[in-house]
Amino acid sequence: MDDYTLPYISFGVGFSALLVSTDKAMRRPQHVERATELAPRLFYHRLFLVEGATTLFIGRDTKEPLIMANKNLNAAKAAKKDEFYTQMTDIERELQHYWKHFKDKVVLCNCDDPYESNFFKYFALRFNQLGLKKLICTCYNGSPIQGNELLLDFGEEDEKPRKPAYKVEITEVCDMNGDGAVDLSDVRILLQNNKNTRFELKTGDFRDPECIELLKQADIVVTNPPFSLFREYIGQLMEYEKKFVIVGHQNAITYKEVFPLIKENRLWLGYGFKGGAAHFNSPYEDIASASDHRAGMIRVSGVKWFTNMKIPKQNDILDLVCRYSPEDYPLYDNYDAIEVGKTSDIPCDYSGIMGVPITFLDKYNSEQFEILGATQRGCHDDVPDTKRYDDYWEVRQNGERTGSSGNKTNENANLLQNDGKKNYFINKEGRIIQSAYQRLFIRNKHPKTI
Numbered sequence: 001m002d003d004y005t006l007p008y009i010s011f012g013v014g015f016s017a018l019l020v021s022t023d024k025a026m027r028r029p030q031h032v033e034r035a036t037e038l039a040p041r042l043f044y045h046r047l048f049l050v051e052g053a054t055t056l057f058i059g060r061d062t063k064e065p066l067i068m069a070n071k072n073l074n075a076a077k078a079a080k081k082d083e084f085y086t087q088m089t090d091i092e093r094e095l096q097h098y099w100k101h102f103k104d105k106v107v108l109c110n111c112d113d114p115y116e117s118n119f120f121k122y123f124a125l126r127f128n129q130l131g132l133k134k135l136i137c138t139c140y141n142g143s144p145i146q147g148n149e150l151l152l153d154f155g156e157e158d159e160k161p162r163k164p165a166y167k168v169e170i171t172e173v174c175d176m177n178g179d180g181a182v183d184l185s186d187v188r189i190l191l192q193n194n195k196n197t198r199f200e201l202k203t204g205d206f207r208d209p210e211c212i213e214l215l216k217q218a219d220i221v222v223t224n225p226p227f228s229l230f231r232e233y234i235g236q237l238m239e240y241e242k243k244f245v246i247v248g249h250q251n252a253i254t255y256k257e258v259f260p261l262i263k264e265n266r267l268w269l270g271y272g273f274k275g276g277a278a279h280f281n282s283p284y285e286d287i288a289s290a291s292d293h294r295a296g297m298i299r300v301s302g303v304k305w306f307t308n309m310k311i312p313k314q315n316d317i318l319d320l321v322c323r324y325s326p327e328d329y330p331l332y333d334n335y336d337a338i339e340v341g342k343t344s345d346i347p348c349d350y351s352g353i354m355g356v357p358i359t360f361l362d363k364y365n366s367e368q369f370e371i372l373g374a375t376q377r378g379c380h381d382d383v384p385d386t387k388r389y390d391d392y393w394e395v396r397q398n399g400e401r402t403g404s405s406g407n408k409t410n411e412n413a414n415l416l417q418n419d420g421k422k423n424y425f426i427n428k429e430g431r432i433i434q435s436a437y438q439r440l441f442i443r444n445k446h447p448k449t450i
Contacts, residue, residue, distance in 0.1 A: 088118045090278060094270055095122065097311050098245060101220065103131040108218035110206050111225050113139040114168045114191065119223055124187045127173040135170040136214055140204030165204030167214065169197045206233060215240055220309070222246070231257045234306070238266070243309050245270060247278075250302040253358050254376040254438060262361065263371045269361050270305030271313060276359075278303040318363045320348035320444075329354075333414045333433050334387035335380075337441055351447040353383055355413045355439035373441040375413045383441040385411050389433065392425040413439040 107123055114120040120137045127135060168191065175182055176189040191198065201210055206225070215221070215236070224247035225233040235257060237244050252258050261267035279297045322328075324347035329338040337353035340346050343360045353372060364371070373380030392406025397420065406425045412435040418424045424434045 087279060088122065090273055091118055091122045093274065094272075094305050095222070095245065097271055097313075098307075098309055099130060101243065101309050104133050105219040106134040106136065106217055107132055108214060108221045109135075109137045109223045110211060110214065110221065111140070111223045112137045120168075121184065121187070123222070124170060124173060124190075125183065127170065128182065133171070133219075134217075136167060136218065138165070138167045138201060138204050138206075138211060138214065140165050140201075140206075165201040167197075167199055167201055167204075206236065212236075212240075215242065218242060220244065227252075231255055234258060234261075234267075245305060245307045245309060248304055248306050250304050250358060252306070253304075253361060253440075254374045254379060256376065256378040259374055259376065259379045263373075265366050267306060267308050268314065268364065270307045270311065272305060272362060273303055277301045314365060315367075316363070317365060317368055318343070318346070320346055320448075322347045324350040330415055330417075332436075333416050334385045334389075334411075335383060335413055335441070336386070337383060337413070339413065339415060339436055339439075341436075346444070348444075348448045350444065353441050353443055355436065356442055358438055358440055360440055360442065368445060370443045370445055371440060372443060375411060375436075375439045375441075377411055380411070380441060387414075389414070389425055389427075392427045392431075392433070394423050394425050396423055397421065409433070409435045412436070 109117065109119045109123070112119045114124075114137045117137065120135075123130070123132065123135050170190060173182055173187065173190060176186040179185075202208060203211075205211060206215070219242075221237060221242050221244040227249055230248050230252050234244075234246070234248075234252075237246075238261065253262060258267070278300045322345050324338075329340060329347060329350070331338055332355060335353075335355065337355045338350065340354045340356045343356055343363055346354065346356065346360075355375070358374075373383040389406030389409050392409070394402040394404040394406070394408060396402060402423060406427070409425055414425075414433040414435050416432070417434050418432050419434060422434065424432050426432050
């Protein structure tokens with residue numbers, strides 16, 4: 001690895017990434033501490049962090065190597081610029097369900113360069129169809145590629161100057177070239193027309209006062225914010241009471257700043273990406289083993305659309321065909337709730353608390369179910385854990401200790417079992433438990449009586 005790359009710097013719980021710096025003072029490993037300290041300021045110049053996502057550059061906090069092979073990093077460095085572009089089809093597939101919300105509204109895309117972003121292109125091309133009042137896009141300082149379009153900058157001395165931050169406002173889109181249709185060529189002309197405005201901004205950071213003033217003007221925000229600042233970004237949208245459709249990772253569901261919004265039905269998931277994953281155009285080799293691999297693209301798992309705008313899927317009722325039995329639905333060792341391993345296996349006749357995968361939210365209807373909590377610290381006050389495991393230790397299936405104590409599994413949903421596959425926890429009496437994956441606690445509002 002070259003001496004100006006800083007491997008696996010941590011940005012808080014669960015975040016790790018390869019930081020590639022353009023700052024000469026940051027090019028040595030001894031500056032890791034400074035890099036971590038300045039991470040919030042520097043994120044606009046780096047690859048965005050995606051907690052837990054299976055991208056080439058990102059992973060959980062771990063000592064293991066980066067997922068991306070060295071050959072891919074070397075290829076990226078040789079190319080100097082490697083980009084991930086959101087597919088227009090993903091944007092079209094999701095936003096078709098929101099059209100009625102956009103009429104006479106001001107739409108803000110505040111992580112999107114108009115010259116690069118498909119979010120801008122989508123709204124500019126459909127400005128008249130949607131009946132928009134105004135479209136505002138902001139580009140933050142230092143990167144020509146925003147939102148899903150990620151730029152890797154290797155800080156070479158001969159690189160071209162970076163773009164300044166700016167905003168573009170569109171209040172009218174018409175057939176500027178007289179060809180009988182409105183397309184991107186007309187949008188390009190409009191960007192130079194006096195009916196549209198282009199002004200430089202100080203930073204383009206969504207937290208900057210001038211960008212907050214733009215947010216105040218907006219009715220709806222649609223973009224892919226930096227995943228590493230998702231908590232802060234969505235907090236700002238809620239503070240200013242904005243409607244939004246934004247992209248985030250599914251792990252954000254159980255953030256203590258986000259989960260209460262879901263529990264209170266102030267935030268929910270959109271229709272999602274096809275196959276539960278997003279595909280980004282990229283020259284990198286895709287090393288994912290998924291069956292839906294696509295040539296020339298990178299597959300990123302667990303990407304979701306988050307929204308607070310009413311959509312038809314909220315009224316869909318989940319068809320429940322399974323019936324409860326103690327053998328099929330064991331109780332957790334530390335929660336008064338049963339384990340339901342798949343959303344499709346939710347029993348129709350159980351009136352108590354159930355632990356379900358977080359993917360349940362894709363099927364969630366607030367009239368059918370009540371969300372009570374989640375196996376995340378600070379997210380299950382209504383479903384308290386009843387047991388601690390500080391006197392346990394973690395063991396691999398080959399019998400070797402990992403060195404971790406049972407504190408690691410406190411507040412997880414734990415079962416009295418050893419499935420013979422994943423690590424387990426044991427105490428000196430030989431009592432064995434295993435942690436289920438992250439769970440939401442729910443209750444069926446209308447259980448059937450058999």
